[in-house]
Structures are given as C-alpha cells and as structure tokens.
Amino acid sequence: MRRIIVIFFGIIAILSIIRIATGASDLTSVGTAKAALLLSVPIVLAALGGLFAERAGVVNIGLEGMMIMGAWAGGFIGSMHGPWMGLVGAIIFGAVGALVHAVATITFGVDHVVSGVAINIIAAGLVRYISTILAQGGSWPGPSQSPDVEPIGQNGLPILSAGKYFGWQSPDLLGAIGEKNWFLISDISRVLRGLTGELSYVTMIAVALVPLSYFILWKTSFGLRLRSTGESPIAAESLGVNVYAMKYWGVLLSGGFAGLGGGFLAIVAANHYQENQIGGRGYIGLAAMLFGNWRPGGLFAGAALFGFADALQLRDSTAIHALLLLIVAFLLFASWRSFKKAKMIGGLVALAVAAFFAWFFIAFDELPGQLVTMTPYLATLIVLSFASQRLRGPAAAGFPYRRGGLK
Template sequence: MGQELFAIIDGATNLLSAAVRMGAPLLLASAGLVFTARAGMSNLGTEGVMLMGAFSGVVGAYLTGSPWLGALLAICIGVIFELIVAFLVVTARANQVIVAMATNLLALGLTSSYGRVIFGVSTRPPRVPPYPLFKIPFLADIPVLGPVLFSHNALVYLAFFLVPVTHFILYRTSLGLKVRVVGEHPRAADSVGVNVYLVKYLCCLTRGAMAALAGSYLSLGALNMFTENMVAGRGYMAVSAVIFGKWTPVGSALGALLFGAGDALQMRLQAMGWGLPYQFVQALPYVITLVILTGLVGKAVQPAATGEAYSKE
C-alpha cells in the first residue's frame, strides 16, 4: 500500500516537473504576448520569432561559447525582427495577420537556408554549451515541490518570475494602463495624450525579446543544438495559451502550464503502452483544451480594438 502511494507520488512529481519543462517556453513567450494582445495586436507571428530566437541563440552560443551571450543575441535578433514587424503593422498599418504569416515564412526560410551557411551540412549538429541546470539550494530538496519547481535552468525561474511582474506592470502601473487602453480604445488613449504608436512599438519589442528567449530555451535549454523547424507549433500554442487565459498574465501562465501538462501526460500514457493508437493519445492535449475552452472559460471578450491599425486622422 505504502509502496503504491510512493509510486503514485513519484509519478505525479515526474509528470508535474515535465509539465513545467514543457510549459516553460510557452510561459516565457506568453509573458510578452500578453502585452501585445492587450494592446490589441495579433500574435500569430510568434512562431517565427521563436524560431529566430532558437536559431540565433545557438549561433550566439556557437560563436562566443557562452549560452548567456547566445541568449543576448537571441533577444537582439528577436527585437530587430519585431521592430520590422512593428513598422509594418503600426506605422504602415499593414494587416497584422498577413504580416504574421510573412514573419513565420521568413523565419523558416532564413533559419533553414542560412543555418547551413553558418554550420555547414553534417550529420552532427554543432555542439554549443546549453543553459546550465541550476538547482536552488535547500528548496530543491523539498520532496515534491523541489523537483517540480526548483530544479530547472534559469530561464524556467525567469518564466515564473515574470508572471507576477507582468501582472504588476499591466495592472498596477500607468504603462500597463496605457497598454490596456490602447487595446480597448486607441482614440480615447490618444485624446488623453497617450502615444499610441509608442505603446504599440514597446509591446512589440517586448514580445520579440520574450518570444526569442522562449525560442532559445528550446535550442539551448532543452537541448544544445538547432534543427530546422524545431519550434514545431509552440508559437501557436503560446497564442492559444494567452487567449485561454483571457489575455491576463496569470491566466496565460495557467494555460501554458496546462498545455505543458497535457503534453507530459500524453507521453506517459503512450509510454505505459495501453495499446491505443498513438495518435489518440497525442491528440489528448488538444481535446482537453477544446473541452476546457467550451466549458470552463466561457465567453471571453478580447480587447476591443484587436487587429485594427490605428491612425491619428
């Protein structure tokens, strides 16, 4: 009896810590996406920015030998990428979804064709130093919580740390207020002296930095290499997490962790070998999400000015 209980606790611990690892990139990205979503912008280009982040993180670590400089390069590239996007979307008032699609295509094309220019073609990936695992002393020794929350690399802690921070910025500072007003009613924001363009630019750049960092978590955190299309749909999942969380930082974080948990559960179910076709098990996280969306979340109202380009005239 006691042994069974032990096994169950053990399994749950493993499951949850895998959920945190799988959810971390979504969590990181959503910390940026919340701002843009709140400022009324479409986030569908996240996939591309994450891919650029994953790529440039490895390039940076490859050239300098340090994962942290890789992360820095990833952030820089992400910000530059988003600067272009922001110019197109905010200044040029181009359709956001179409720019997002172009972003994703561009990232896929650039990373796959320039990857081999930089790394060459081989059956062996360039080895770069990964983000080191950092167990928090004492806390990591707590039975269940330790492995689940306190035995990861630094980016995971950062991801968790950013949840209250984004919440604070969004709801307790004037900048956050500006962001929310811009998303709901840009004209009103403008009339009280908020620089709508500036706010949108800032949100975009934040998203770029966070999404690129999330991408580098995939290439430098989970593994120490880059391969083509390695983000594998996580950008869209991060967008889903934010919508799931009704555009709030805490809700998005829960969404990200839920998606992570769904994935972690799926793998374990498959590994237990129930003889179910693997596709059914793999579809599970998505089915759960759909059910939750219909039942639990209920009617969610997105920021009123979502998807619209703002012009002063």
C-alpha cells in the same frame, strides 16, 4: 491568490484519487512535474509575447516565426559566445522580427494576420537558407542543426528541494515526504519537488516574468498607457499618450518574449538549435493567452495544462489513459456550472462529452499510439472550448490605427 492555491491543491487531490484508482504513478511524479514545467516555459513566454502585443492593440500571429528566429540565434550565438549571450541574441532576433511586424501593421496599416503569417513563413525560410550556407562552410554539422551550446547551471530551493548554495548542500524535505507515499500529502510534495528542484536559472527567470508582467501591465503608468492603446487609442491619444510609441513598445516586447522562448528551446530544453524545433508553440502560446483571458496568471495556467499533458505522453501511455478521467472530471464540473447558470445546452453538451470519454476509458485498456501523441492537443482543445466562454480581449486589438481615429 487564495483562489489559485485552492484550485492547485484541488487538481492535485483529483490526480491523487485517479492515481490510486488507475495505478498511474506518473500522474503526480517528480519527473512529470519537472517535464511539465520545462515544456510549459516556452509556451508561457510566447503567450506573454502575445499578451503585450494585444494589450497594445496589435494581434501578433507571427509569434511562431519570432520563436524560430530566437531559437536559431540562440543556437548560433550560443555555440560561439556561450549560453547567456545566446539568450541575449535570441531576444534581439525575436525583437527584430517583431519590428518588421510593427512597421507593417502600425506604420503601413497592413492586416495583422497577413503580416504575422508572412513573418512565420519568411522566418522559417530565412534561417534554413543561412543554416545551409553555414553548413556548406563547415561551421555547422548540417543545414538543420547548430553546434552544441554549453549547458546553463541548475539549482533547487534550499531546505525544500536539495539546493546547493556556497558549497552548502541543503536537505531535500519535499523529496523525503514524497517517498512516504501518503495520500495527497506525498503527491503534493512530489509535484512541488518537481517544480522546485534542479531548475535551470533560465526557467526561474522565465517563471518570474509572469508576476513581473502583471506588475508592469497593471501597477505601472507604462502598463496603463499600453493597455489604453489596446482598449481605446482615440481616448488615449486625447489624454496625451503617444499611441504609436506604445504600440511599437508592445510589439517589440512581444518579439523579445517570443525570441527568449525560442532561445529556451535551443539552449535549455536542448543544447543546440534544430530545424522544426518550435513545433507550433507560438500558436499554442496564443491559445494559452486566450484561455487566460489576456492575463498573465491565466495564460500560465493554460500553458501548464498543455505542458502537463505533453509531459505525460512523453513518459507513459498508461498515464495518458488515466488522463481521460481528469478530462471527465473537468467536463462534469463544467456541466455543473452550466446547469447552475441555467445554460442547459452547454451543460448537456459537456455531460455528453464526459460520458463519451468515460466510456472510452472503460472500453479501452490502452490507447492507440497515434491517439497518445495527439492527447495533449485534444485535452487542451477540450478545456479551452469549455473554459473560454466569457472571453473579452482588448477592444481595439487588430484594428489599424491612424492619428485622429481608427482607420
């Protein structure tokens, strides 16, 4: 926990320096922090889905399709029965997609990647087909969009972020400090204000699922059994663990998380289901899981990285230009660590890439529009490539299992 706090405040300090040097105030603004959290949540949920599946030994490439099913169910059920029932429906539909993946991979031994890709393709076609029928019947405004869903309430933390509880309006301490424009202190206050003020209750639940997942996987007997099936199913079987049951549990939980992520996009991020709403977030969630080394805290950091970069490109191209300096700072740090560990080639590569981005920042006052759009993906790819050098996934993930030994 101490290390996480130090890293968080260290990043804010670097952003504060870059903000002053470039004048890009959106780097640490309340709006950017709030948008980054909103954009990170569905990726976090998809990554948690991938985590539970792979810890059980099943690679779930089908997260994208399960999120599509969840988003569609959230818009369809939510428009008729309210947003909370829509979220429940999203979880169920995501779990149904996961059940298909589980039957194919666990029971019949189908290749995990082939099954996952098939689910992604089938899910997109299936919801389009059903939506077209609903649109022709007059139930939907069109084949690619559901009716609007009633919004879910928001609140903030009392004292810190102007929360309102039982009719009492709390003061806004973080907002007041943020307006002072003190170096670092106001930057930290603005970021915390964005992360704790006017939050949807679903966002609060989603963030709470990260430490809850850690507790379940590492502090409970269920989590131990689940992880043992992904590390050594033969040894787990010899100790009396029902490997098939644990694999099914892992994949079903994976689909539930992915479905909730899709429902979040349809109900909280927007107020209706829209075709192509997922936008590859299932795949990005898998990348965040890899970045986090198959751990909840790490995957949350990976999702936050993409959410922050995406929030900047939606708000201000000047801030995206300033983000290049943050990439330079990270690459210099990566280069220093590589040289410290006597990894000369990795250090030189990181140093060369840092020099390129520094030159690019100096040479161009404004980024082309196409580059602004792709910067979140580029920044995430660069950080993943240099930060994910010592990954170790579950040893038996992706291998078909048969009672008595791996296939």
